[in-house]
Amino acid sequence: MSDVNTAMVQKYRNDFLKEVEENVEEGHWVKMCMQCGVCSGSCPFGPHWDHPPQEIFMMIRAGKRDEVLTTESMWMCTSCYNCIVRCPRELPITHIMHGLANYAHRLGIAPKMNPTRRFAGIFWNNIAKTGRVNELALSLKLYFMDGFMSGIKKGLAMMSVGIGMIKTKRLNPFALISHKGVKNPKELHVLLKKAREIEDRRKGIAS
Amino acid sequence: MSEKKTAVYVCRGCGIGNRLDTDQLAKIAESEGKCSLVRQHDFLCNADGVSTIRNDIDGEGVTHVVIAACSRRAKTDAFGFDDVALGRANLREGIIWVRPDTEEARETTQEMADDFLRMACAEIQYIKQPDTNQNAGTNKNILVVGGGVSGMTAAIEASKAGYGILLVEKTGQLGGWAAKLHKRVPDREPFADPVDAGVSDLVKSVEYEKNINVFLNSSITRTSGAPGQFSVDISAESGETVTENVGSIIQASGFSGYDANQLPELGYGKSPDVIDQAELEQLAIQAADGPIKRPSDGKEVESVVFVQCAGQRSDEPGHLPYCSGHCCNTSIKQAMYFKDANPNVDTVVIFDDLRTPGNGEDFYRSAQRKGVIFTKGKPQQVSPVDGQLEVKFHDMILNDEAAATADLVVLATGQIPNSGVDIEPAAMQEVEDGGGESAAQAETETREVQIPVESILNLTYRQGVDLPHLRHGFSDSHFICFPYETQRSGIYTCGPVRRPMDIAQTMEDATGAALKSIQAVENAVLGRAAHPRSGDLSFPSFRREGCTQCKRCTVECPFGAIDEDEQRYPLFNESRCRRCGTCMGACPVRVISFDNYSVDTVGQQIKSVNMPDEFDEKPRILILACENDAYPALDMAAQQGLEYSAFVRIVPVRCLGSVNTIWVTDALNSGYDGVMLMGCKKGDDYQCHFVKGSELAHYRMSKIDDTLQQLQLEPERVEIYEVEITDIQRVPALINEYAAKIDEIGMNPFKGF
Ligand code: SF4
Ligand code: SF4
Ligand code: SF4
Ligand code: SF4
Numbered sequence: 008m009s010d011v012n013t014a015m016v017q018k019y020r021n022d023f024l025k026e027v028e029e030n031v032e033e034g035h036w037v038k039m040c041m042q043c044g045v046c047s048g049s050c051p052f053g054p055h056w057d058h059p060p061q062e063i064f065m066m067i068r069a070g071k072r073d074e075v076l077t078t079e080s081m082w083m084c085t086s087c088y089n090c091i092v093r094c095p096r097e098l099p100i101t102h103i104m105h106g107l108a109n110y111a112h113r114l115g116i117a118p119k120m121n122p123t124r125r126f127a128g129i130f131w132n133n134i135a136k137t138g139r140v141n142e143l144a145l146s147l148k149l150y151f152m153d154g155f156m157s158g159i160k161k162g163l164a165m166m167s168v169g170i171g172m173i174k175t176k177r178l179n180p181f182a183l184i185s186h187k188g189v190k191n192p193k194e195l196h197v198l199l200k201k202a203r204e205i206e207d208r209r210k211g212i213a214s
Numbered sequence: 215m216s217e218k219k220t221a222v223y224v225c226r227g228c229g230i231g232n233r234l235d236t237d238q239l240a241k242i243a244e245s246e247g248k249c250s251l252v253r254q255h256d257f258l259c260n261a262d263g264v265s266t267i268r269n270d271i272d273g274e275g276v277t278h279v280v281i282a283a284c285s286r287r288a289k290t291d292a293f294g295f296d297d298v299a300l301g302r303a304n305l306r307e308g309i310i311w312v313r314p315d316t317e318e319a320r321e322t323t324q325e326m327a328d329d330f331l332r333m334a335c336a337e338i339q340y341i342k343q344p345d346t347n348q349n350a351g352t353n354k355n356i357l358v359v360g361g362g363v364s365g366m367t368a369a370i371e372a373s374k375a376g377y378g379i380l381l382v383e384k385t386g387q388l389g390g391w392a393a394k395l396h397k398r399v400p401d402r403e404p405f406a407d408p409v410d411a412g413v414s415d416l417v418k419s420v421e422y423e424k425n426i427n428v429f430l431n432s433s434i435t436r437t438s439g440a441p442g443q444f445s446v447d448i449s450a451e452s453g454e455t456v457t458e459n460v461g462s463i464i465q466a467s468g469f470s471g472y473d474a475n476q477l478p479e480l481g482y483g484k485s486p487d488v489i490d491q492a493e494l495e496q497l498a499i500q501a502a503d504g505p506i507k508r509p510s511d512g513k514e515v516e517s518v519v520f521v522q523c524a525g526q527r528s529d530e531p532g533h534l535p536y537c538s539g540h541c542c543n544t545s546i547k548q549a550m551y552f553k554d555a556n557p558n559v560d561t562v563v564i565f566d567d568l569r570t571p572g573n574g575e576d577f578y579r580s581a582q583r584k585g586v587i588f589t590k591g592k593p594q595q596v597s598p599v600d601g602q603l604e605v606k607f608h609d610m611i612l613n614d615e616a617a618a619t620a621d622l623v624v625l626a627t628g629q630i631p632n633s634g635v636d637i638e639p640a641a642m643q644e645v646e647d648g649g650g651e652s653a654a655q656a657e658t659e660t661r662e663v664q665i666p667v668e669s670i671l672n673l674t675y676r677q678g679v680d681l682p683h684l685r686h687g688f689s690d691s692h693f694i695c696f697p698y699e700t701q702r703s704g705i706y707t708c709g710p711v712r713r714p715m716d717i718a719q720t721m722e723d724a725t726g727a728a729l730k731s732i733q734a735v736e737n738a739v740l741g742r743a744a745h746p747r748s749g750d751l752s753f754p755s756f757r758r759e760g761c762t763q764c765k766r767c768t769v770e771c772p773f774g775a776i777d778e779d780e781q782r783y784p785l786f787n788e789s790r791c792r793r794c795g796t797c798m799g800a801c802p803v804r805v806i807s808f809d810n811y812s813v814d815t816v817g818q819q820i821k822s823v824n825m826p827d828e829f830d831e832k833p834r835i836l837i838l839a840c841e842n843d844a845y846p847a848l849d850m851a852a853q854q855g856l857e858y859s860a861f862v863r864i865v866p867v868r869c870l871g872s873v874n875t876i877w878v879t880d881a882l883n884s885g886y887d888g889v890m891l892m893g894c895k896k897g898d899d900y901q902c903h904f905v906k907g908s909e910l911a912h913y914r915m916s917k918i919d920d921t922l923q924q925l926q927l928e929p930e931r932v933e934i935y936e937v938e939i940t941d942i943q944r945v946p947a948l949i950n951e952y953a954a955k956i957d958e959i960g961m962n963p964f965k966g967f
Pocket of ligand 2: 050051053060083086087088089090091100101
């Protein structure tokens, strides 16, 4: 994985802006930011980020590659879309945040223990396996992400909610053994593999 | 002139009849006001009312008319009788609308009305229809000084309107700064790319206009006269001088570039590759849309850094404190010179605030799309490193020290107005040398930025050879409320000599100044005043025998309208006069007056008020309110139904500058308990319509404290206020507070003497 990272560093030298423009979803918008700070001011999580969106855009232009790609900041985005609605320059900020997170992850330099990143991984593996989310498996994986004891604790805390969902047929208690996926998951796997190949080719990532 | 006959018309409309005893008002007009003809009317401003007055003027030989109805600012069309002397008693806005309609209030409200009527009757006795100005000029040609974009535009606009133009340019060609540009910031959709500067088109238009007479390599070596009758010497470099007559003057003398040598910290002078925006234009012209080469070794520029606000918007010594307004857009344009020739050139603009007036925001976006990088930072140092330049700056977003390297650094330096000689220090000197008291502040602002100055206009006015400078050396009057106006009547400024600006703003500005100069000549030939008493036919005259030659009027006239004759008496120049009355307020022996405004017209109003004795517990407060802002604010307060004390007696004045201290001392001597003066804002950000009037009034009133002490009166008995036209809520509040204060300090002991 870090081979990809090294390759990218070599390819773009210190032109991080260009790297972002060519590899990050909606990255070509970064240059249009006029540094007004409205996004940072609008973000409900802004005060808790190391680098709110405005700053991230400035860091990209200033070539601060490592700082940007290894920060937890964009992983904090909750997709509330406040910033997009308010940005006077109409930047798709939310999408850029997710694009940056995804890119850092692909390069293998995203913060390893970031809970959002880990949950995203669990979710992806879950849905990609059968083509449909196995909610029970997903919840269990999420609860037990940090170990057995903490999993039990979280499970107990959520028990009444779970029972309620079962009663109203919102959750299938037997999903672990009888989860219904799409008709032909094999085909789905081929499809996803192909999509990844195309994307990698476009971005010049050798896999 | 026929015998004087005064008629008073009391209106009963708009509720006046219900609220006031108009029979009593009519009686007062007859007996105390000594008016031979007094009529009441139910609806004076309707056709019947107006024709009643008209018929009296035509049939009964009425020469003086008092209309006791609404404010002098209302119904000016209906009551616009310009063949008689006219006075107004403000019963509506001045009384019934600001007083509660209650039984307790009835008596004091009626007393207020009685006094307002007495005041109007007293005033009218001293008013004369103004004689026409015998010295009005007749010349309607316009002189434009400066052949840059502003001068050419003004000349073309005025010429198209049918006026003869003399266009004088110091250099050998028209075009000014704009002629030295490779391209200009776009002025039309889609505001995406630099466009042709358009100078050759302007020059062609100038040549095409038959009315424009161009003088190249020439300057103005003498200007004398007044609106409608200026006489100017136009001297060519060859030494030849012609004398021409013009009606008004537009000074479009533009700007000089700031000397970047004052910015060694930004590398200017240390490396030939640090240049200013003007020098980049030269490089761009040489490159002719091809790659731009750096001066040191002719290498094609691969990276360039633009440093915004270089030596501008800063209080450091030697820097300009203001923003020059065009340079952000200019740097955006210049970055595009590089990007359009080769998108791989690194272009970085380091800015503090990016200010893009007009449609510059679209232009800015276009540059971002082309890949120009904008970084918010404060540049600290530019130094040559290994054949390149290193720009150290503080990144203001990341709060971090940062550096950029580049082949070329462009400094966005500012505009310095070509406003000629600063005449203030000389004027101040004269005051110190024995001009007596004057408001001119003793402290001269030490201007850090000095450029060698030649006079632009070489005025022969005793007040100095050029237009007074306002702030930072720009020649202007008030740049928001009355742009283009200067403190010399009939002389207007436009373009960057007035305030920093770009080409688009300059062209608008020049058009505005052209219209102003046309208005000036048209008023001048009719003997009328220009802004702000546009159309006024009165003018000041003085009683020579009484004059002590103290010079106060000549020094204090904000418009340089008064010269001196051979015997050192003031020489009033009617056509230059704006009719503010500042001279009248200044004159210690009170010999200056207008036909329709004088020490008497106001003084007699003050005296005519019925003064209750001390034990009545009815104080009287005199308000002298500037007719430009304070009086309209009072009217508007009335329209909104705001109430104020019934103890005030309000006299509108042309300007606080026209207030002679005798009015104030007379008022106190005759028993008024307090005097409020309301005028416009003074100082650097003044709103005074006559520029200095309010300031002078403040100064004079600061001296009145001694007089109050001699009379053993409290200093609070005279208060002066700065009032804006929007102070609609504040003005009644001020009055009521002041009335309460007078209540506290008690009655004036001079009552009844
Ligand atoms: S709101 Fe938009 S323009 Fe403003 S700082 Fe954020 S991204 Fe930039
Ligand atoms: S969408 Fe993300 S970046 Fe935007 S305001 Fe919401 S949390 Fe912040
Ligand atoms: S002070 Fe005013 S009224 Fe007097 S001469 Fe000057 S402009 Fe005219
Ligand atoms: S007119 Fe009055 S102010 Fe002017 S010089 Fe004579 S005395 Fe002085």
